[in-house]
Amino acid sequence: MQLATLLATLFATTALAAPAPFPAPEAAPIALEETTPILEARAQALIDLWKNKNFLDLKFTGSANPGDCKNLPSNFNDIASSGKAKAGFRCTIWVNKNCSGTGFSFNQNPGSASFPDWINDKASSWKCVKA
Numbered sequence: 027m028q029l030a031t032l033l034a035t036l037f038a039t040t041a042l043a044a045p046a047p048f049p050a051p052e053a054a055p056i057a058l059e060e061t062t063p064i065l066e067a068r069a070q071a072l073i074d075l076w077k078n079k080n081f082l083d084l085k086f087t088g089s090a091n092p093g094d095c096k097n098l099p100s101n102f103n104d105i106a107s108s109g110k111a112k113a114g115f116r117c118t119i120w121v122n123k124n125c126s127g128t129g130f131s132f133n134q135n136p137g138s139a140s141f142p143d144w145i146n147d148k149a150s151s152w153k154c155v156k157a
Contacts, residue, residue: 110137
């Protein structure tokens with residue numbers, strides 16, 4: 027019986043004499059910009075332009091985010107004669123760079139097999155938006 031009393035006393039004393047647990051350290055504030063990656067919209071193919079009427083000859087496929095204005099590359103500036111928007115989009119081509127001046131719009135189906143004379147071989151920029 028003395029052993030049981032001795033063990034009970036030993037356990038009670040140990041529990042009372044145990045050091046208090048350390049409080050958890052406070053987390054330092056984390057700047058959101060440093061830890062959260064910013065996901066940018068991925069450019070997608072939105073427009074096809076062809077050098078000649080009826081979707082023939084050299085073809086340019088333009089990629090951008092919907093709503094972004096893009097200038098045509100130097101090898102396709104002032105030579106487009108027909109074009110189509112990708113499915114679900116409506117595209118506009120402009121005579122001037124930076125989507126300024128007079129524009130001409132078309133969709134995917136039927137597209138424009140022949141641009142009007144005033145913009146044929148004169149397009150310098152483009153932009154597509156969701157239809």
